[in-house]
Amino acid sequence: MKKAIQLGAGNIGRGFIGSLLHKSGYHVVFADVVEPVVNRINTDKEYTIFIKDTESSEEKVDNISAVYSNKEEFIDVMKEAEILTTAVGPNVLKIVASTIAKGITARFESGITGYFNIIACENALNASSGLKDNVYEYLSDEVKAYADEYIGFPNSSVDRIVPPAYCSNPIDVVVEKYYEWNVQKIEFKGPIPKIEGMNLADNLMSYVERKLFTLNTGHAITAYLGYLKGYKTVDQSIDDPEIYKIVKNAMVESGNALIEKYHFDKDEHLKYIHKIINRFKNAHLKDDVTRVGREPLRKLSPTDRLIKPMQTALYYNLPIDNLIIGVAAAFNFRNQDDPQSRQLAEELNTHDLVSVIKEVTKLTQPEIINKIVLAYNKFQNMD
Numbered sequence: 001m002k003k004a005i006q007l008g009a010g011n012i013g014r015g016f017i018g019s020l021l022h023k024s025g026y027h028v029v030f031a032d033v034v035e036p037v038v039n040r041i042n043t044d045k046e047y048t049i050f051i052k053d054t055e056s057s058e059e060k061v062d063n064i065s066a067v068y069s070n071k072e073e074f075i076d077v078m079k080e081a082e083i084l085t086t087a088v089g090p091n092v093l094k095i096v097a098s099t100i101a102k103g104i105t106a107r108f109e110s111g112i113t114g115y116f117n118i119i120a121c122e123n124a125l126n127a128s129s130g131l132k133d134n135v136y137e138y139l140s141d142e143v144k145a146y147a148d149e150y151i152g153f154p155n156s157s158v159d160r161i162v163p164p165a166y167c168s169n170p171i172d173v174v175v176e177k178y179y180e181w182n183v184q185k186i187e188f189k190g191p192i193p194k195i196e197g198m199n200l201a202d203n204l205m206s207y208v209e210r211k212l213f214t215l216n217t218g219h220a221i222t223a224y225l226g227y228l229k230g231y232k233t234v235d236q237s238i239d240d241p242e243i244y245k246i247v248k249n250a251m252v253e254s255g256n257a258l259i260e261k262y263h264f265d266k267d268e269h270l271k272y273i274h275k276i277i278n279r280f281k282n283a284h285l286k287d288d289v290t291r292v293g294r295e296p297l298r299k300l301s302p303t304d305r306l307i308k309p310m311q312t313a314l315y316y317n318l319p320i321d322n323l324i325i326g327v328a329a330a331f332n333f334r335n336q337d338d339p340q341s342r343q344l345a346e347e348l349n350t351h352d353l354v355s356v357i358k359e360v361t362k363l364t365q366p367e368i369i370n371k372i373v374l375a376y377n378k379f380q381n382m383d
Contacts, residue, residue, distance in 0.1 A: 001025075001026075001027050001063075002025065002026050002027070002082055003026060003027045003028075003029060003077070003080050003081040003082065004021040004026035004027070004028050004029070004081055004082070004083045004084070004085070005028075005029050005030075005031055005074075005077055005078065005081045005083070005084040005085070006018040006021060006028055006029070006030050006031065006084075006085050006086075006087065007031045007032075007069060007084060007085065007086040007087070007088060007096060007100075008030075008031070008032060008086055008087040008088035008089075008092075009030035009031070009032035009034070009037050009038070009041065009066060009171075010032075010087060010088075011162040011163075011164065011173050011175075012087040012121070012158070012160070012162050013030060013032075013085075013087040014030070014047060014049070014061070014171065014173045015049055015160070015162040015173035015174070015175040016087070016121075016158065016160045016162060016175065016179060016181075017085045017087055017121050017158070017181070018030060018061065018064070018085075019049055019059065019061055020181065020195055020196055020197040020198065021083075021085065021195065022061045022062075022063065022064065023196045023197070024193075024194060024195045024196045026083075027063050027064070027065070028061075028063070028064045028065075029064070029065050029066065029067060029077050029081065030064060030065070030066040030067075031066070031067050031068070031069035031074050031077070032066065032068070032069055033068060033069055033070050036170065037066070037170070037171060038066040038067070038068055039066075040169075040170060040171045041064060041065065041066035041171060042065060042066050044169070044171065045062060045063075045064060045065070046060060046061060046062035046063075046064065047060075047061055047064075047169065047171040047172050047173070048060055048061070048167075048169070048172045048173075049061060049172070049173055049174075049175055050165075050167070050172065050173070050174045050175070051175055051176070051177050052174055052175070052176065052177075052282065052284035052285055053176065053177040053282065053284065056284065069096065069099060070099065074099060074103065075099075075102050075103050075106050076106075078100075078103030078104070078106060078107065078116075079103070079106055079107055079110055079112060081116070082114060082115070082116060082117075082193065083116070083117050083118075083119070083193055084100070084116070084117070084118045084119070085118075085119045085120075085121050086118075086119070086120045086121060086122065086127075086131070087121050087122065087158075088122070089122065090122045090123065090124035090127060090298070091295075091298070093120060093122065093127065093130060093131045093134060094134050097131060097134035097135045097137070097138065098138045100118065100131070100135050101135045101136075101137075101138035101139050101143075102138075104116075104135065104139065104143060104146075104147055104151055105139065105140075105143050107146075107150075108142070108143045108146040108147075112150075113150060114150070114190075115150050115151075115152065115189045115190025115191070116150060116151050116152070116189070117151070117152040117153075117154060117188055117189060117190075117193070118131065118132075118135075118151065118152065118153050119153075119154055119156050119183060120153075120155075120156065121156055121158045121181070122158070123158070123216065124304075125208060125212070125303055126155050126208075127155065127156070128153040128154055128155045128156065128184075128187070129153060129155055131153065132153040135147075149189070150189055150190075151189060152187055152188045152189035152190070153187060154183050154184040154185070154186075154187035154188050155183075155184045155187065155204055155208070156181065156182060156183040156184065156204070157180070157181070157182040157183075157201075157204065157207045157208040157211050158180070158181050159178075159179060159180040159181070159211050159215055160175060160176060160178065160179035160180070161175070161176045161178075161219075161279060161282075161285060161287060162174070162175045162176075163285050163286065163287040163288065163291060164288070164291060165285075165286065174285065176279060176282055176285055178275075178279055179197065180199070180207075180211070181197055181198050181199060182199045182200075182201040182204060182207040182208075183198050183199070183200060183201065183204070184201060184204040185200040185201060185202055186202070203262075206258075206262045206264075209258060209261070209262075209308075209312075210258055210262075210264070210269075210272070212304070212305050212308065212309070213251075213254035213255065213257065213258055213305070213308070213309040213312070214251055214254065214255065214258075214272060214273060214276050215276050215279075216304075216305035217250060217251060217254050217305045217306065217309055217323075217326070218247050218248075218250065218251045218273075218276055218277065218280065219234065219280065219292055219305075220292065220293065220299055220305050220306060220326065220330065221246065221247050221250050221306075221322075221325075221326035221329065221330075222234050222237045222238050222243060222247050222280055222289075222292070223237065223289040223290075223292035223293040223333075224289075224293055224326065224329035224330045224332070224333050225237060225240075225243045225246060225247070225325075225326075225329050226238075226240070226243060226289045227289045227290065227293055227329075227333055227334075228329055228332055228333075228379055228382065229243065231289060232288060232289065233283075233286050233287055233288055233289060234280050234285075234287040234288075234289060234292060235280065235281050235282060235283045235285070235286075235287070237280075237289060238277065238280040238281055239281070244277075246322050246325055246326070247277070247280075247322075247326075248273070248277060249321075249322040250322035250323050250325070250326050251273045251276070251277070252270070252273065252322075253309070253313055253318065253319055253320055253321070253322055253323050254309035254310075254312070254313065254323065255269050255270070255272075255273055256313065256316075256318050256319075257309055257312040257313040257315075257316055257318055258312075260316040260318070261312060261316070290335045290337070290338070293330075293333050293335065293338075293341075294335060294338040294340070294341065295338065295340045295341075296330050296331075296333050296338075296340055296341055296344050297340040297343060297344055297360060298340065299330060300327065300330050300331070300360045300361055301360070301361070301362075302361060302362040302363075306323065306326055306327050306330060307327070307361045307362070307363065309323060310323045310324070310327065310368075311363075314365070314368070320368075324368070324371050324372055324375055325375050327361070327372050327375075328372050328375030328376040328378075328379060329375075329379060331344070331348070331353075331356075331357070331372070331376050332376060332379045332380065344356075344360070347359075347360075353373055353376060354369060354373060357369050357372055357373070
């Protein structure tokens with residue numbers, strides 16, 4: 001039976017990509033370092049996905065096993081599989097690159113000439129390309145030539161809300177019904193595997209930025225504004241009329257930039273925005289604002305969901321008033337359980353606000369920075 005590796009056995013790995021690989025007839029090997037998860041998968045050999053929507057359903061995922069991603073058994077599985085997907089978080093890709101490089105080297109040394117594709121399914125731009133660069137740092141020139149011929153690194157865009165949720169079985173997972181997985185067609189090596197739910201894209205960047213500028217932008221701003229108003233979940237936050245108005249207008253601002261850049265149909269994109277906002281309203285998910293808002297430094301970086309759409313809109317001389325509010329709200333986010341949030345708070349305590357904004361966002365336009373400062377201070381003065 002054909003075999004796939006899902007590197008990262010967390011909620012996204014089990015509730016999204018691993019599920020699609022299973023539906024497509026693969027024996028899915030989950031690779032992780034978390035001992036209770038690895039052991040439970042190997043003991044139960046199945047788990048349940050609970051799909052929560054207006055009409056809920058369940059999906060059983062079986063024909064699975066697990067290995068430790070930091071042990072030799074992972075290298076052995078890489079010699080047997082034909083595809084590897086990741087869901088480890090963008091910041092972890094550099095860490096796993098050396099292990100993936102060992103697996104590619106092992107395939108080369110074993111004389112394996114089957115094609116092998118590695119798809120980084122992360123909330124980041126060009127994650128697979130970045131992973132490839134990291135992996136190649138650990139390859140000899142001879143193995144690099146082998147990888148150039150047999151190892152593909154297609155970029156992808158993933159979209160499914162998979163919040164943490166209590167389940168009696170710790171490897172069961174709760175997800176929303178909606179999902180979208182777009183993968184760069186041209187970067188596959190060899191015959192493209194048939195995977196249910198995988199959309200092959202010729203112009204992947206339009207899909208990537210549509211998702212980043214819409215789902216990710218709106219989700220983050222909803223969480224930050226909801227946090228500042230004392231709400232616990234995304235659905236509670238978006239039900240607040242003031243938050244709803246700001247979030248929708250911010251998504252329209254980022255959407256107008258996409259329409260200019262990719263010539264999207266305006267009416268169709270407005271329908272897409274409406275669909276995304278309705279996903280935020282799904283009370284069954286109980287998606288915590290502190291989860292969605294975590295890692296604010298990454299989310300405020302120049303290539304991510306707040307600054308990137310704002311800069312794109314500015315390039316086309318479009319309004320960004322509500323995006324500015326979202327950025328200011330992000331700078332006011334505090335979560336003691338999140339290292340990046342603690343780091344941001346420390347930076348703001350020890351440096352002036354303008355310097356921190358410049359350093360984190362890489363913005364250079366004084367008038368934009370001043371508007372963020374005004375909006376930030378307005379949040380600071382909230383009762």
